[in-house]
Amino acid sequence: MKRWLLPALLVALLVGAWQIGSSTGAIADALSLEPFLIPSPAEIASSLWENRSLLAENAWVTLREMLLGLGCALIAGLGLAALMHRSETIRYATYPLIVASQAIPIVVIAPILVVWFGYGILPKVAIVALICFFPITVNALAGLRSTDPSAIKMMRSLDASGWQIFRRVETPNALPNAFTGAKIAAVLAPIGAVFGEWVGSSAGLGHLILQDSAKLEVAREFATVVVLSAIALALIGLVALAERRVVTWR
């Protein structure tokens, strides 16, 4: 009760203050801005309703980029983590590269991806996959490697093959960590998708924000932010829900 009520009350309080501050022009005055640049929550809500089909269309574009990118990152990240765990050679060879790849800012790679793959969905999926891949791989690998060596001895003594140990001990042991990685990735995916759209696109929520910004359509910009936040929260919630269903022993 307290866990839901208190944050809800705080949000209501903030939105209420914003409503009063923007409708009386107090916020605009304080920031020396034109009042139409500070839309009230009521104006944002009505913009949200009026533009619902436009927002839904663009939200679907961005959501698809996020889900496809996240899916690619999950497959590649979990696969590579498993390979790195099974083979010391692969681990030693790839680990420094994977860490170093994170040192290259995605900001400089994104324009190159657009040059290569054009303005379609592909560069966005690639950007989302690139930034989501790292937390998934690193966390899953840490989970696999945290397996109790005594449990592996016990399994070997019970005639387990390497594959059986991987399936029955190491993989379940790595699941909580893997979900942590997936949650971080779910937070990063919307950022990646919007950024990919900013570099070059013809649709999507990021594209919409960029256009509205140029046209000073501030109320619709805020409405887009609301939709994007809702998608991001839903994505994290979905991963958390999946974790609760799968990792029942914690």
Added chain:
Amino acid sequence: MRQDTKMTVSIRALEHAYGELRTLDSLDLEVAPHSVIGLVGPSGCGKSTLLELICGLLEPSAGTLDVEGGRTAAERLGRCAYMPQRDLLLPWYSALDNATLGLRNRGLAKAAARAQAGELFGRFGLAGFERTPPAELSGGMRQRVAFLRTLVSGKPLLALDEPFASLDAITRAEMQEWLAGALRTDPRTVVLVTHDVEEALYLSDRVAVLSARPARIVAELQAPAPRAADRDAAVTDPAFVAVREAAMRALREGSR
């Protein structure tokens, strides 16, 4: 013990070292079929290393190990069931599925493995707890599931590494009585590592006292009443107390 008896375990001039650290020093040991040998020694003396060597989880630096005719690590691994210090029940499986791990690893179908291990649940005082996750079992029950898992694997040799070390005193005494009973009805060849002299003398036929590292056997003692039905009477019997004191003396001298 007659010389012509085929030994389940025979160890000759066994040596082992972790790099520069010598853990075992020319150790000889024999275990007769369906007998229990207790290994006691000071902490860190290499008892667990010896157990892992017997089980084929480690290779010796020198000497020979023979378990039921198996000499290579892989052969020994196939003949020994190792029960580690902690119960190591996998939290993502139910009590029953933990008990079936050995059968499942050998390719038995889930239903058949569950049926086979499930039959023993009643005998182990675990009836009704088949589907319970390990986290909801008491310490003694967890240890019984772990023992069941070891037993069901059907290996000729059971290697128990301080099986009751993590239990409180009362539960430990209960579990010792319970294990004694289980071995009376279903005799097995057991190597039991423990730091508890009383536990070793109560559960074993014979107790080998190991010295501090590098470990060698400083004394071998016959237990006066192995696995007696009345534990309390057995461990307070003057003969038992005398052997226990002799073992303690050997342990103290070996620790120096």
